[in-house]
Amino acid sequence: MARTRFVGDPGLTFRMTTVMALLGGLFVAVVVALMALAWNYSPGVGILIGLVGIGIAWWQWYSSDTIAMKAMRAREVSPEQAPELHAMIDRLCALADMPKPRVGIAETDLPNAFATGRSPQRSVVVVTTGILQRLTAEELEGVLAHELSHVAHRDVLVMTVASTAGIVAGMVARGSQYGVMFGGRGRRDQNSGLIFLAVLVVSLITYAVSFLLLRLLSRYRELAADRAGAQLTMNPRALASALQKITGEINQIPQRDLRAAQSMNAFFIAPAISGVSLRTLTSTHPSLEKRLEQLARIEAELGRPAA
Amino acid sequence: MGFWDVVTGRSKPKQANLDALFAVPSAAITLQAALGLVPTGDGSVCYRSAAGAGFAGTQQDILALLQASDGAPRVATSQDSYGFTWLAVDHDQVDPTAPDLTGLCTDLHAVNTTLELNGYGPGLLCSLIPFTGTDGRKVGLVYLYKQGTFYPFAPSGPNQRDNLLELSVRDAVGGDLPVEKELSRWLALWGAPGL
Numbered sequence: 001m002a003r004t005r006f007v008g009d010p011g012l013t014f015r016m017t018t019v020m021a022l023l024g025g026l027f028v029a030v031v032v033a034l035m036a037l038a039w040n041y042s043p044g045v046g047i048l049i050g051l052v053g054i055g056i057a058w059w060q061w062y063s064s065d066t067i068a069m070k071a072m073r074a075r076e077v078s079p080e081q082a083p084e085l086h087a088m089i090d091r092l093c094a095l096a097d098m099p100k101p102r103v104g105i106a107e108t109d110l111p112n113a114f115a116t117g118r119s120p121q122r123s124v125v126v127v128t129t130g131i132l133q134r135l136t137a138e139e140l141e142g143v144l145a146h147e148l149s150h151v152a153h154r155d156v157l158v159m160t161v162a163s164t165a166g167i168v169a170g171m172v173a174r175g176s177q178y179g180v181m182f183g184g185r186g187r188r189d190q191n192s193g194l195i196f197l198a199v200l201v202v203s204l205i206t207y208a209v210s211f212l213l214l215r216l217l218s219r220y221r222e223l224a225a226d227r228a229g230a231q232l233t234m235n236p237r238a239l240a241s242a243l244q245k246i247t248g249e250i251n252q253i254p255q256r257d258l259r260a261a262q263s264m265n266a267f268f269i270a271p272a273i274s275g276v277s278l279r280t281l282t283s284t285h286p287s288l289e290k291r292l293e294q295l296a297r298i299e300a301e302l303g304r305p306a307a
Numbered sequence: 308m309g310f311w312d313v314v315t316g317r318s319k320p321k322q323a324n325l326d327a328l329f330a331v332p333s334a335a336i337t338l339q340a341a342l343g344l345v346p347t348g349d350g351s352v353c354y355r356s357a358a359g360a361g362f363a364g365t366q367q368d369i370l371a372l373l374q375a376s377d378g379a380p381r382v383a384t385s386q387d388s389y390g391f392t393w394l395a396v397d398h399d400q401v402d403p404t405a406p407d408l409t410g411l412c413t414d415l416h417a418v419n420t421t422l423e424l425n426g427y428g429p430g431l432l433c434s435l436i437p438f439t440g441t442d443g444r445k446v447g448l449v450y451l452y453k454q455g456t457f458y459p460f461a462p463s464g465p466n467q468r469d470n471l472l473e474l475s476v477r478d479a480v481g482g483d484l485p486v487e488k489e490l491s492r493w494l495a496l497w498g499a500p501g502l
Binding site: 153 | 312313314315316317318320321355356357358359360361362364388389390391427429430432433451453454491492494495
């Protein structure tokens with residue numbers, strides 16, 4: 001029987017599943033709570049707000065490739081325009097047995113890469129000119145394998161579904177703000193004002209909790225993509241050195257230059273901001289040390305002599 | 308990937324499919340009969356080498372295994388610019404009247420199984436078996452391990468492919484080999500050994 005050098009990580013899988021179960025539970029809980037609170041008052045409005053929230057989440061996922069390309073001012077490149085990049089992705093896709101995504105280049109000096117799209121068939125991998133200049137071919141391949149793993153894991157879909165509770169809660173909070181301000185007229189003044197206040201509190205708490213859980217989930221998905229990417233290229237060291245180059249340089253770039261890139265952080269290979277407060281709780285990416293530690297484990301397993 | 312793999316973010320490396328390689332000898336006969344293409348007797352395996360002692364030892368084992376027998380082929384390894392390793396097995400020129408590729412296929416299979424037994428199966432990219440025509444045209448049969456399919460690659464100059472020849476090779480060997488139906492997977496292999 002063929003031996004496998006694939007290192008699974010049951011701990012990571014367990015933590016990830018737990019976080020997702022919590023997010024799902026949160027969604028159910030907030031829906032039930034809001035229904036119970038607002039049912040007597042105006043069930044139609046509550047359901048409508050929830051449906052609009054889900055619609056927004058669906059639209060974000062459905063057009064994620066075009067939105068992200070536009071936000072980063074990336075242009076799609078053909079095999080003739082970027083032969084080396086395309087050839088590298090061709091080979092990685094043949095190794096991983098997955099459909100080839102479209103390839104884009106963003107003209108920015110920020111060294112980064114991201115993958116997005118609603119399904120592996122409709123996805124796009126974008127690299128910046130900054131990353132093309134800074135990384136060697138080997139390192140770039142490690143980064144591309146990481147992004148292709150995001151595509152294979154359908155991370156855009158997973159994160160969108162996971163963020164639904166937060167989006168709905170945010171919209172309900174906004175709606176009930178108006179309710180608190182203007183709803184206190186008519187016959188049931190006192191009662192409806194209190195209900196709106198309760199709805200506001202519940203949805204704000206939901207939003208905060210789902211924000212933290214989402215960030216946690218995002219960090220786990222990054223670790224999973226690191227692992228799958230390193231297994232694909234069989235060269236964890238190249239990805240490690242690419243990460244060191246990218247994160248090291250990003251931390252040195254002044255904050256004000258980076259604000260434009262903030263909205264895209266969740267899909268970048270390395271976060272483009274270097275927050276300080278609450279950093280470990282709210283960052284979209286795991287710390288460099290954690291990622292290097294995991295890559296070192298994979299390298300050890302790949303290099304173990306045959307028995 | 309199944310639903311559960313997506314939820315947990317686990318993509319397992321795809322294992323290589325090694326069996327279809329033994330259909331090559333009969334395809335070679337078809338190619339010679341239909342298009343006048345004769346196998347050169349060489350063949351090569353393209354794989355991703357992993358860092359560390361484990362892989363170095365495995366590669367040494369492969370070289371020793373191939374060179375152990377009588378009439379052993381010349382074996383050479385080289386690195387290409389994409390970071391893949393080519394292991395070229397160089398047999399003597401085959402007899403055009405009775406081309407027999409069984410020995411070559413056994414050699415290539417030995418490379419594949421040794422890599423797979425040591426856990427490096429997911430690193431196998433492709434195998435290449437070159438053919439030459441009487442008019443000097445060259446075409447390689449490329450085996451994609453992950454898809455388990457073959458496709459022809461006929462370089463006709465620097466970064467130029469003879470697509471007509473490739474299509475006629477596809478039509479000729481369609482009965483003998485599983486041919487890759489998706490043309491976008493027919494990757495070029497510029498500078499591959501033997502072509």
